Amino acid sequence: MRCRTVLDALVAAALLVATLPPVPASAPLGPTPVWGATELHFLSVARGEPRRQAILAAIADFEKAHPDVKVVLSEIPFDQYFQKVAIALASGSGIDVFDVDSPLVASYGSQGALLPLDKYYTRENVEDFIKVERDIATYQGKMMTAPMGSTSVGLFVNVDLFKAAGVPLPGTDPDKRLTWDQVVQLAKKVQVEKNGVAEVWGFAFQQYDRPYQLLPLLQSNSAAALSPDGKTVNSFLNSPAALEAARFYGDLFTRQRVSPREQVPNLFYTGKLAMYLAPSYEANTLKTQYPNVKWIVAPHPYFKKPVTPTGAWHTGVYAGTKYPDLAAALVHAYTDREPAKRNYKIMNYMPVRESTFKAFPETFETMPNKLFYWEMVHTAIARPRTPAYREYEDLLRQAFANIRQGGDAAREMNAAVEKIDAQLRRYR
Numbered sequence: 001m002r003c004r005t006v007l008d009a010l011v012a013a014a015l016l017v018a019t020l021p022p023v024p025a026s027a028p029l030g031p032t033p034v035w036g037a038t039e040l041h042f043l044s045v046a047r048g049e050p051r052r053q054a055i056l057a058a059i060a061d062f063e064k065a066h067p068d069v070k071v072v073l074s075e076i077p078f079d080q081y082f083q084k085v086a087i088a089l090a091s092g093s094g095i096d097v098f099d100v101d102s103p104l105v106a107s108y109g110s111q112g113a114l115l116p117l118d119k120y121y122t123r124e125n126v127e128d129f130i131k132v133e134r135d136i137a138t139y140q141g142k143m144m145t146a147p148m149g150s151t152s153v154g155l156f157v158n159v160d161l162f163k164a165a166g167v168p169l170p171g172t173d174p175d176k177r178l179t180w181d182q183v184v185q186l187a188k189k190v191q192v193e194k195n196g197v198a199e200v201w202g203f204a205f206q207q208y209d210r211p212y213q214l215l216p217l218l219q220s221n222s223a224a225a226l227s228p229d230g231k232t233v234n235s236f237l238n239s240p241a242a243l244e245a246a247r248f249y250g251d252l253f254t255r256q257r258v259s260p261r262e263q264v265p266n267l268f269y270t271g272k273l274a275m276y277l278a279p280s281y282e283a284n285t286l287k288t289q290y291p292n293v294k295w296i297v298a299p300h301p302y303f304k305k306p307v308t309p310t311g312a313w314h315t316g317v318y319a320g321t322k323y324p325d326l327a328a329a330l331v332h333a334y335t336d337r338e339p340a341k342r343n344y345k346i347m348n349y350m351p352v353r354e355s356t357f358k359a360f361p362e363t364f365e366t367m368p369n370k371l372f373y374w375e376m377v378h379t380a381i382a383r384p385r386t387p388a389y390r391e392y393e394d395l396l397r398q399a400f401a402n403i404r405q406g407g408d409a410a411r412e413m414n415a416a417v418e419k420i421d422a423q424l425r426r427y428r
Helices: 009-017 052-065 078-091 102-111 123-127 131-136 159-164 180-190 211-220 240-253 282-289 324-335 337-347 354-359 369-378 389-404 409-425
Strands: 039-045 070-076 097-101 145-147 153-158 192-194 197-205 273-279 295-298 313-317
Touching: 039 052, 039 078, 039 324, 052 070, 052 324, 052 337, 070 078, 078 097, 078 102, 097 102, 097 324, 102 131, 102 145, 102 313, 102 389, 131 145, 131 369, 145 324, 153 159, 153 282, 153 369, 180 197, 180 273, 211 240, 211 389, 240 389, 240 409, 273 282, 313 324, 324 337, 337 354, 389 409
Parallel strands: 039 070, 039 097, 197 273
Antiparallel strands: 097 313, 145 313, 153 273, 153 295, 192 197
């Protein structure tokens, strides 16, 4: 299987001619008289304050336990991060541990870029991760990454806008969630227009063209995002069920006109949007930055079966590191049980460990986090695990963007299927 990156042709060419250094033999994780390393390089997505304090705390713990080792942390802006990682992997230098966007585990795994972590984790430790995150971290039967944080998605509802329209609020019981058709009907009732122009919109997606939020529409309508063997999307992304869901998506912007075609910042925060399908971290944003907005979170809508997205950031060890045991120890310092509890308090990502959920009953036994936790356990489906995920995402985003602007759903999805399948063939 060829080592390919998807960021651009230059990086792809670099990866084609580069070979990853062989993984050195390593001893089991544990106390060692002399480690021999002086520096470990950690590539991380720049998260800003206070979230970066979580990684700094993990590094401080690690360096206290290993005083002869210095962690060199590189915090890279999101829009540059994947290219920087690709270059580091191609050169085989300046990288020992790195943040892994969860849908890219298979991509990095297929390149041979990730060191399997199985020998560094006890079964009890692994099983503390919730099942969907364990599955995401696994490639070809091996644990390739350690989950750090995750997300769920819910329907944020502006209470005052519903009251002003005289419309009852939707419920919060996941067994009585709204259907997508009901969401459209509610959106029409609460939307406010003047001279044919929306002053208050009925509904919007936070990520209105990303597969993270849009694949659940297709999957909820009994479509699949990828063939079981991972070799094709033909008859899956363009199945009758998928096309029906894609048409529904386009109609929200065109025929029904309850959603803005272009993403307008802060609509929900400023009282210009009644229903907002958004990730779990929006709850913290609303609480801390917009305390005057009254809101609730209703369960994710559905067609035939409830499906929610999930997944965020994992941490992995570069397969060519000269110091695999130290690198694995650093991953433990960032993602083990106690650090995971600290990470949650600092970062407010949804946890990935059962022990973290249990440690904060006052948070996860009350709404909305009680709902998000329930969805992660019962309805969450990870994004497709394929080495071609970056290409898959880019091509599907373009298809959704075209549908949103009035493009024919069948034509756009069929075109995307043809292009995605061409990319999938490159990894066989």
